[in-house]
Amino acid sequence: MLVTNHKAGKWAHILLLIGAEFFFASLGRAQTVPLPEPPQVRPKNHVTSLALHGVNENGRDAFAFGGHNIAPVIRASPGDVLKIDYINDLPSKSLETCAVNPCMDMTNLHFHGLTVSPDSPQDDVLTMLAQPSHALHYSVEIPRDHPPGLYWYHTHPHGESERQVLDGMSGAIVIEGIKRYVPEVKGLRERVLVLRGRSIEHDPNAAELRQHVGIPSKGCGGEKEPPEEIFTVNGVVRPRIQIAPNERQFWRVVNASADRYLDLQLDGQTLEIVALDGMPLAYHNPKAPTRTTNHLLLAPAGRLEAIVTGPQPGTHSALRTLCVDTGSAGDPNPEMVLADVVPAKNSDQPGLHAPLKQADAIDNRPPVYKPIDVEPLKKTAPDFTVTFTEDKNGFYINGRKFAMDASPMTTARIGTYQHWRIVNQTDELHPFHIHQVHFLAYAENGVPLANPAWLDTVNVPYAGSVDVILDFTNPVIKGMSVFHCHLLNHEDKGMMAKILFN
Numbered sequence: 001m002l003v004t005n006h007k008a009g010k011w012a013h014i015l016l017l018i019g020a021e022f023f024f025a026s027l028g029r030a031q032t033v034p035l036p037e038p039p040q041v042r043p044k045n046h047v048t049s050l051a052l053h054g055v056n057e058n059g060r061d062a063f064a065f066g067g068h069n070i071a072p073v074i075r076a077s078p079g080d081v082l083k084i085d086y087i088n089d090l091p092s093k094s095l096e097t098c099a100v101n102p103c104m105d106m107t108n109l110h111f112h113g114l115t116v117s118p119d120s121p122q123d124d125v126l127t128m129l130a131q132p133s134h135a136l137h138y139s140v141e142i143p144r145d146h147p148p149g150l151y152w153y154h155t156h157p158h159g160e161s162e163r164q165v166l167d168g169m170s171g172a173i174v175i176e177g178i179k180r181y182v183p184e185v186k187g188l189r190e191r192v193l194v195l196r197g198r199s200i201e202h203d204p205n206a207a208e209l210r211q212h213v214g215i216p217s218k219g220c221g222g223e224k225e226p227p228e229e230i231f232t233v234n235g236v237v238r239p240r241i242q243i244a245p246n247e248r249q250f251w252r253v254v255n256a257s258a259d260r261y262l263d264l265q266l267d268g269q270t271l272e273i274v275a276l277d278g279m280p281l282a283y284h285n286p287k288a289p290t291r292t293t294n295h296l297l298l299a300p301a302g303r304l305e306a307i308v309t310g311p312q313p314g315t316h317s318a319l320r321t322l323c324v325d326t327g328s329a330g331d332p333n334p335e336m337v338l339a340d341v342v343p344a345k346n347s348d349q350p351g352l353h354a355p356l357k358q359a360d361a362i363d364n365r366p367p368v369y370k371p372i373d374v375e376p377l378k379k380t381a382p383d384f385t386v387t388f389t390e391d392k393n394g395f396y397i398n399g400r401k402f403a404m405d406a407s408p409m410t411t412a413r414i415g416t417y418q419h420w421r422i423v424n425q426t427d428e429l430h431p432f433h434i435h436q437v438h439f440l441a442y443a444e445n446g447v448p449l450a451n452p453a454w455l456d457t458v459n460v461p462y463a464g465s466v467d468v469i470l471d472f473t474n475p476v477i478k479g480m481s482v483f484h485c486h487l488l489n490h491e492d493k494g495m496m497a498k499i500l501f502n
């Protein structure tokens with residue numbers, strides 16, 4: 001663990017600022033605080049080790065690290081090992097409400113997007129579960145050929161994952177070495193932005209908070225209820241991010257919400273996409289390492305890594321999410337301001353610089369690429385079809401509700417690619433996710449996508465479908481795994497199934 005007392009002191013200060021933010025927000029004043037930067041845990045001798053606690057503070061489940069209620073950014077290079085002691089300090093009797101009640105306060109970790117083993121003590125959400133006052137000891141081996149990029153960790157106990165992730169049990173993971181693929185990133189200030197949903201359903205200041213983040217009073221989708229969640233950025237409601245006019249920064253954004261979509265936009269500026277869901281665009285397409293867009297839909301669990309440019313002086317700019325129409329059965333997903341983007345000559349805080357010698361060594365290795373001829377696979381009939389349905393009793397994949405003792409719904413032979421079709425027969429969006437594996441999403445509702453993308457989580461339109469090609473080629477994934485809807489309330493209520501990689 002590399003957190004000094006100095007850093008811990010800095011965090012105490014920032015936590016005070018966060019408290020102040022809520023105080024001012026509740027008074028309706030436009031007072032903002034600088035974007036906090038979570039502590040970083042880096043590898044030593046190719047091992048990133050830390051102790052992480054699951055706690056409940058002020059009625060919310062949270063991660064605690066280094067004596068503070070905060071989730072660190074976990075950094076490692078390909079070939080390194082993550083050694084995490086995860087201690088369940090949640091109360092033995094929960095006072096919270098879960099998707100499936102009562103909350104048992106069981107917990108565990110999922111390393112979202114990492115191509116690692118699904119077996120214990122690695123990315124195993126089926127047999128690794130800690131009850132209160134018990135601990136789990138993870139030792140996750142990052143393959144030497146792992147793509148560099150932004151990944152994340154969150155808890156994944158079936159039946160109560162929505163509660164825990166909505167409360168904030170999530171954090172970012174950075175696999176080093178992206179500069180090998182996108183040299184333009186070199187020398188740019190890096191910012192890691194963990195965007196979490198926060199429930200305001202029972203918040204006495206809900207109306208002020210809605211106003212503070214600029215949620216329009218008129219609803220935007222087909223849904224009927226008022227918005228029950230707002231987004232926070234690194235734990236803060238609407239912080240300010242400093243960037244000089246025309247300065248280029250490298251932003252690494254994770255949608256860590258349990259159940260809300262983002263449609264990210266930086267006012268008046270474009271986003272130069274470098275990686276999606278941890279996968280550099282260059283990895284599969286060396287000739288097109290970046291792509292420019294005005295806004296980007298980021299499903300729950302999705303990540304965007306992009307180069308952004310500071311707005312002109314005198315313009316008020318914001319990082320915002322646009323309205324997402326989640327369908328007549330979906331939850332309100334309104335437009336709102338995520339952060340104010342303000343010009344500055346000198347940033348509020350030192351950046352996330354000082355790369356380690358080890359990261360530099362990784363950056364100097366020649367990049368490996370994986371161009372794949374997917375055309376023949378697209379022409380085959382689907383190897384497997386996933387159908388999402390729901391009724392008043394729950395949520396289903398191919399007519400079945402998940403059970404911990406269920407047998408695998410399907411198998412995939414290691415070394416192969418498969419064409420899957422994901423069909424959504426409901427009146428709301430669902431994001432499809434599979435553990436350990438990336439896939440190329442290339443068609444929506446049977447129509448080829450303008451920008452096919454390698455992802456680990458993809459939105460599936462209501463009353464529609466998505467066609468994907470899954471990459472089961474890495475032998476490290478051997479074992480029992482899962483795929484599911486990443487609206488975690490749906491996952492908790494049954495929209496998950498097992499898959500055996502053999």
Ligand SMILES: [Cu+2]
Nearest residue numbers: 430485487490
């Ligand atoms: Cu769903």
